[in-house]
Amino acid sequence: MKIRSLLLAAVAVLPLLAACSGGKSDKGGADRPITLGFSQVGAESEWRTANTRSIKAAAKAAGIRLKFSDAQQKQENQIKALRSFIAQRVDVIAFSPVVESGWETVLREAKAAGIPVIVTDRAVDVTDDSLYTTLIGSDFVEEGRRAARWLIDDMKDRKGPINIVELQGTVGSAPAIDRQKGFHEVIDADPRFKVIRSQSGDFTRAKGKEVMEAFLKAEGKNIDVLYAHNDDMAIGAIQAIEEAGLQPGKDITVVSIDGVKGAFQAMMAGKLNATVECNPLIGPQLMDIVKKVHAGQTVPKRIIVNESVFDRSQAAAAFPSRQY
């Protein structure tokens, strides 16, 4: 009820506002800047911060008015933000979903209001594909596969069993689900490897460290490999490994995903073995698509960002050009 009355109020006020700004009320008005409502997950990692910066900078450069909302890693905040964007009648909504499921209702509301929705970075799980226009972002399953392939290649001369501990991301989030899936797809085919422990570190350093400490106590020297769903957890876990008197990167091979600056520093110090890049600098690409979508052009349903894998031999060379 509340939302409906808000909507009504917004609709009632809109023509007035438009009249003030020169009487251009139809959507395609060329001299009226496009308004983009963007709902971000939060600021849980360096990666996310770079993602936010890129989007803000690109919006400014493209002359798009950006309404930015930080969900602080809570789905209810994000749904609230999307509803307020709908009430404010923004031209395009973009959001990076905290978790995969539970978006049907709010996306239906956006569709009913005629506002195109772009999903960035993480996928949503909806039965009706037409609820969003396009998904721009990385392929997390592929990232998981790449991490596994790098590991198999790195360990090709080693005999089994090779014990892996896994630090998962936030339970239920797309990157956590997909990075686990992709990794297992590849690694399970090689009988030498075995994932002996898997626990959530919530994508944060503090949790990554805490969980790794417990793994080390429980498994001791059995751990050969640490696979972390993001660099920050790996950075936290590296501290735990050092405090246990082991050498990260040597006694325990560490591979993680994202490619943040901290990971490159850790690689240069020899503590991290490899990181699979997950490019957060999608701002310019996103703004392009926002413009296209707003102009009514068709865009592909899935747009993938360019990415690669870095290991220690490339770290020092690549470090200066890293932006996040």
Add this chain to the structure above:
Amino acid sequence: MSARFKQLSGHTLFWPLLTLALLLVANGIFNPGFLALQWREGHLYGNLIDIVNRAAPLILVSIGMTLVIAVRGLDISVGAVLAISATVAAWMIGGALVVDHGVTTAVTRLPMPVAIAGALGVALACGLWNGLLVVRAGMQPIIATLILMVAGRGLAQLIGGGQILTIYYPPYFYLGNGFLLGLPFTLFVVAAIYALTHVALNRTALGLFIRAIGVNPVASRVAGIRARLITIGLYMFCALMAGVAGLIVSSNVKSADANNAGQLLELDAILAVTLGGTLLTGGRFSLAGSVVGALIIQTLTSTIYSVGIPPQVNMVVKAMLVFAVMLLQSAEFRTTVRGWLVRTERRA
């Protein structure tokens, strides 16, 4: 049941300590190696050390929370104050890692003592704000501190520019990672603060005053106790504890995360205080009980990690354990159980 046992079980600390002991024993049985301690890299190493080290921030906050609750207050802003303190410290120490001809050097923005004093000063100011809202503006404590709980994280993000601030200054890491005489340095911080608080409460009239205010604020004021001043002071103490916890947390992970540091800490602290036998209605409190309560919570968390419970059901398992612990601690529940036992005995 012997009189000796009755006397023993009547002690405030009996049930919290028994719970902690049961948890540790159960871990020792089902989880071999959990209780093992080793000497590694010049310090003790093992799950028990981790538990103490990890519980340190929670213990400190629980000590502060105990005293606030003792005067019928509540401070749910401790998590946010922790985040503010961590961010202020991280920002003031600065995060510049200068790479010059392949040599990396850590550069601080301000000297470390200034940063620590600054962070604790900000925490004290937060406590003053809470205290004034409760005492001067007459707000309900839960609402008064809710303001800072919500706004505080925003404030912390503002200071940190919405980013995780990484600290590149090794001396600062000692606070949360260092070892003294083979034990974590945080343990000494906690012990010192606990001892000071204990002395202040028991060797001066402060403890008596706090109990009096908790039992009847009006009567204690009429009797000449400066109830308002003491209450404001306790809110400031509680915030200061959260501030010290913030320093420990940021030092431990070498960064400050305004969004996640100290998340849900207020609830854990209230749980720890309750587990320790402090009445939420004020008047009766136990500092030592709160410390044990905090240790129980951290032991639960460590247990979950080392047993290898799938992450999807972590929360449920933790909730069930907390439920069992609370039942064990409830005098009423124990009486009921005893009633059943007596009845079945008679029938047999």
